[in-house]
Amino acid sequence: MAETLSAPALPSVYRQLLDAIDIGIHVINHEGKSIIYNRKMSEIEDMEKEDVLHKNIMDIFLFNKEEESRLLQALNHGEVHHNAKQVYFNFKGQEITTINDTFPLIYEGKRIGAVEIAKDITRLERLTRENARDKQDARFTFDQIIGDSNAIREVVENARRATRTTSSVLISGETGTGKELFAQSIHNGSERASKPFISQNCAALPDSLIEGILFGSVKGAFTGAADHPGLFEQADGGTLMLDEINSLSAPLQAKLLRALQEKSIRRIGDTKNRSVDVRIIATINEDPAVSLEKNRLREDLYYRLSVVSILVPPLRQRKEDIPVLANHFVNKYNKRFQLNVPGIAKGVQQLFQEYDWPGNVRELEHMVEGAMNLIYYDERIDYTHLPVHVRNKFPSYNDISHAPEALVVPNAPPTKPLQEYMEEVEKVYIEQILKRHSGNVTQAADELGLSRQSLQYRLRKYRLNIRHS
Template sequence: MLNINGFKVNSVDYILIVDKEFTVTYNTRFDKRVNTDLSLIESEEYLNKNLFEIYPSIEKDANTSSIVRCITTGEIVVKKFQNFNDFNGNKYCTHNITIPLIHNGKIIGAVELVKDIKTIENITDDNYKLKYLEDFFIVNNASKSTFNSIITNDIKMLKAIEQAKTMSIIESPTLIYGETGTGKEIFVQAMINYSGISRDKVIIQNCAALPQNLIESILFGTSRGAYTGAENRRGLFDEADGGIIFLDELNSIPYDVQGKLLRVLQDGSFRPVGSNVQKKVNVKIIAAMNEDPLEAIKNQHLRKDLFYRLSSGMIFLPPLRERKGDILLFVNYYIKEYNVMYGKNVKGITKALENFFMNYHWEGNVRELKHIIESMVSLSDCEILDVQNLPAYMYDRIFNDGKANTNTETDKKIFINFEDYNLKKKLVEKEKEIIKEVLKITKGNKTRAGEILGIPRQTLKYKIDKLNIEQ
């Protein structure tokens, strides 16, 4: 039986797999091999189609989708009593456990385990209907993060923490930027907790996880008649009034919608889609992006005027390769964490593996390191992890990089500790070792030791002092 935070599932009815673009790559609900009642449905009707095409009711309010939430947060999501319709008009109610698919530290999709509860039309008990309230939680919820949760000894990161604390308690907007996996989400959650604002007034939205044509209506709401099927619906800014809204992947918001966002930043006002009525909100905006703001402006992913409005509260999180002092901190932390999770007894790593970690590029940053350590600890029975315990894909990435005829001897330098080949250092170490051994043989007699070593006693005495050799 699968048990996640008290939510028990002893079987599943269907499995749904989507990629990061929400393209359905597998769905047993419509697979004839699993569901024999769907003889008229062909695979091309659902495979390689967008999730919102297969389940159009989700598109109207993407925030209620466990799949969207999972790809947005990168965490395991559990949702009970999710109601939705498929493209044939069939209605469903399900319990879902949605697990992110992560490769090289990046989210590449999600797999959802689905348990059908009852079809909506079969529910007649009014008391049972009351249970159809949204029950949504995230396993290993980042909302518990505080500034004390941030693992670092890096000066730049420590300064970023102090800056984030200051920005947490003032109304000015904040923009956190850095590469994928550098810890932007943890910083944001720490800021939210530090601010003291109730979680009921916090809205989190990954803008890259939403269809471009829906972002404006999701953020600002809609008015009845704005477009076919549009109803009066509150937007996320309405929901966050008096609190905080976190907009992840800010550079994914269309240019024209960024202009509307700028207006909210300036005076707190906006108009829902299709409405002539101006609304006012008091919302603190925290935004994040994995692209350098100046590059985003150059690539027309970010409006220059929006950048200027956010520039007073910008926080940069450096990539892991630029804060190498943190790498082994994370290695030791995650080894301990996954020892407990998987019942292992890993005590450390070899020097060769340490050299690899210290010289690797870490394109996926801390997130990539975390998942590599999890893979190594969970699959290995060794007490000391070595290069051979690395995930198989790492070898292709290091030695081949998808290309034939790569010079593997050159690439293997990533495993080398160049200090081990410092000739001067090695000669000093060897000299010290020989002198200590000869002094041991002569029981400390320097005259006799000098004769064996072929050097004057005075020279030996000088070397003993210089090399700090204890007698």
């Protein structure tokens, strides 16, 4: 005989219902601690309920500050979000993408908690990004060009103006300055954004191949030739970026000039012209005057391409942008490598300001990436993580780490193991920094160069009874 559904049984019934529905539900109380976390939300975020329930949300997810959590926005400020996309990371460093409804819970006129109802679109987002990469579409926009210096702001402003027309653009700049980023941003900011963006490095292939790639071929034009549209036809209605245009031979530059002037191309082996509507953005990795002087660029082609001329400055001329660029790359590779590196040591920041960066922004990114391959989970990037050629150039920076003068180091008996002694030193130092900040974990973690989660781990490890803020 079936039992009657009674009031005492309702909590169990509610839990079963929450775990049965195919939508994620996460509820926090007035302290920001998780009190409801259903099965579906556990699947979406790839975390066990035990990892989440009764813990503060800032201890669970890799938020840099409370404002990044919509649950805390709802709890602390009453903010409501409907059908809003959110991208965040769990404590394992895994990227989660959801569509959420988030709102505060009100009882007797007071906010007593907050709830988030989530639909998982992580896999859909990943497939969308992969599909976009496969199509070689332009991914970058002006918003992704990093830097606050006057030098880069002026270039961005000039490039933005180029989005209003269909005129040819010549972007010059040293290797690694980000010329293609500007080319893609111009395309994405123009009326051609919905049409193809195709990029071709002219130095990557010999003339015998590049001509067929640019203009196409017809069957029988040469041994093994088939009817094949070239990049001009494939980019019709959109943008064709020609990288290192000065590496093309003079005859090919003449054919390119004719195609631009007549707005038509002729495939190899064909007898008819085909009309094309393509905007050309060309790039060159040296001063155009040098290319002209050394006959690496035809003068008539230069004037045809440089209707809009943009010069991207080298990194050594915009060094005030180095800190924000370096921080951007640290965050990028934290996500990619599932690390939690808090940043770059002050001594290395000083070294970066003295270095001349021959490889420009690309070299900076590769240097950060290389350092993060050598680093532990939550260390700052220091001198020992830098490439050998940089360390050899700046040997004096080997002594960039100094013990704090205020640190009281405990006496170490001769028989005490090094690891045990170092842990005692770490414990004493953490206690001093926490005391300085009146127990504020966030401020102490910032001074220590640790993430909040890493400091909290050490507090538990050393059983320090300090008030968490």
